Amino acid sequence: MCLLLLLVYTGVGSVTAEGTTVNMTVDNEDATGGAELVVFEDPETNITVTANTPIDLLEIRVNGDIYRSYRPNSTQFDRSLTLELDPNENTVETIVKTDGITTIQTAVTKHTAAPRVRYTSPFSTTIKGGPNSTVNVTSGQVTLAGDLHTMLDVERVRIERTTDYGPGENSSQVDRRIHGISNPGDSFSQELLLANGTNEIVAKYTDSRGRTNTDRFSIILDDETDPQIEFTAENESYTDTAHVSGIVRDETKLTRVEINRTSNNGSQVLLLSGNAKPNPDMLKYEFDTTVDLYDDNDDNEFQITAEDAAGNIRNRTLSIRYDPEPDVSVTEATTNVETETVRVTGTVSDAEIGQVTVETVDTRTGERMDLVRPYYAGGFTDKVNIDQELKASPENTLVYVLVKYRTGEYTTKITPDVPDTQQDTDADTDTASATTTNSTNSTETNTTTQNARSEDTGNKSVSGTDGPSGDGSPSDTGSESPTLLPIRTRDALGGIVIVGGTYLLGHWV
Structure with a gap:
């Protein structure tokens, strides 16, 4: 009776049965029990058999089909060969027949595909679908992104981006930009800057075995979005220039930024680019410039214009009022009856100030009692603080603040306060005060009458100097009665602004 021994062993590197030893490797890896082997191309396999009796038959089967068959008729067998496998999973069997049968069965997975991509931006695809040949976008800044699908x-x-940016149909200038990402992991994301028109994209994905998947497609940019303009400017200026600053942004490329005066089309070009070549530095432009102002505020309207490479234009308009006249703010003008002085505090600002004078005048006689000059430095400043004490005649004092600025002169007058606590409370003093008040009112009336009389008689004003070109001090002799001429006034800050050019009460008005 004959005994047949059948031995089946799955995933064996070395098998010994009844004096028969079988060794098998796949791409120099021992086949191991229960493990799957993964290859990326047809593997090299080596089979070695040693037996006590001659080997009658040796077969190699792939997925059930006989791949190779040998009859060694020897106790030794050693052979190397290339296994031609199907993609994905394969079952490889080695069958050896001596006195019995020994079988080695191994699972081998063959991955032949290069990495695949499921795109997520600026378009979407499936893993197997791949991108369309052309993709349309409206922004020059896009993100090419996707998920990577691969065994390795x-x-x-x-990623290579190539564009022909013109400048015309009969001329060509090519711009090429290459981006590289190392070890991206399971996904990737890359910012791309496009030119208006057609942008050719070549994307290559390479795994650790050197296998590369290449996608080729075109991104067509049709930019219809105007540039964005943000700016800051003064609504009013007391100098003949004004600052204008801001930021201009575009999603493709800025080619022109300028400021135009709308009344005469006077242009100040801030940025000018001669071509549409993609440039990341031209996506944003910051400016800080000055514009000249005219006396006629109709001439102080400006237009900021921005244009991009696609010809889209954005305009923003601004107006700046030119007002060189100073702001005089008197915060205190209080009379001290005991010391016969008046304290004046405040500020002169918002102008190119060359000189500030503070005076006190006796309303009964028209004479100047005191004069101080808080600022006369020979140059211009934009703010002067006033804190002065001047001689005064209680109940009969006017304070004048005279300002010389770059383009003219400004005067305001203030009637000082007399605190109630400083007034005499007995009846005689009250009577005297009333008499003084009546006298003052009479003086003001007489002054008005005399002004009218002066206009009729044609009296001339007294000449004098009161500015940086003179000695800086008006006449203050007080020995002659001042000549009173008609003047024009307007209210300002609780006082009167004297507009004419007449010398009155010992000072220019």
Whole structure:
């Protein structure tokens, strides 16, 4: 009776049965029990058999089909060969017949595909679908992104963008930009700057075995979005220039930024680019400039214009009022009856100030009692603080603040306060005060009458100097009665602004 021994062993590197030893390797890896072998191309396999009796038959089967068959008729067998496998999973069997049968069965998975990509931006695809040949976008800044699908790690991603930016149909200038990403992991994301028109994209994805998948497609940019303008400017200026600053942004490329005066089309070009070549530095432009102002505020309207490479234009308009006249703010004008002085505090600001004078005048006689000059430095400043004490005649004092600025002169008058606590409370003093008040009113009436009389008689004003070109001090002799001429006034800050050019009460008005 004959005994037949059948031995089946799955995933064996070395098998010994009844004096028969079988060794098998796949791409120099021992086949191991229960493990799957993964290859990326047809593997090299080596089979070695040693038996006590001659080997009658040796077969190699792939997925059930006989791949190779040998009859060694020897106790030794050693052979190397290439296994031609199907993609994905394969079952490889080695069958050895001596006195009995020994079988080695191994699962081998063959991955032949390069990395695949499921795109998520600026378009979407499936894993197997791949991108369309053309993709349309409206912004020059896009993100090419996707998820990577591969059995091995992707070592590098290479994205090449090529565009012909003109400048015309009969001329060509090419711009090429290459982006590289190393070891991206399971996904990738790359910012791309496009030119208006057609942009050719070549994207390559390479895994650790050097296998590369390449996608080729075109991104067509049709930019219809105007540039964005943000700016800051003064609504009013007391100098003949004004600052204008801001930021201009575009999603493709800025080619022109300028400020135009609308009344005469006077242009100040801030940025000018001669071509549409993509440039990341031209996506944003910051400016800080000055514009000249005219006396006629109709001439102080400006238009900021920005244009991009696609010809889209954005305009923003601004107006700046030119007002060189100073702001005089008197915060205190209080009379001290005991010391016969008046304290004046405040500020002169918002002008190119060359000189500030503070005076006190006796309303009964028209004579100047005191004069101080808080500022006369020979140059211009934009703010002067006033804190002065001047001689005064209680109940009969006017305070004048005279300002010389770059383009003219400004005067305001203030009637000082007399605190009630400083007034005499007995009846005689009250009577005297009333008499003084009546006298003052009479003086003001007489002054008005005399002004009218002066206009009729044609009296001339007294000449004098009161500015940086003179000695800086008006006449203050007080020995002669001042000549009173008609003047024009307007209210300002609780006082009167004297507009004429007449010398009155010992000072220019």
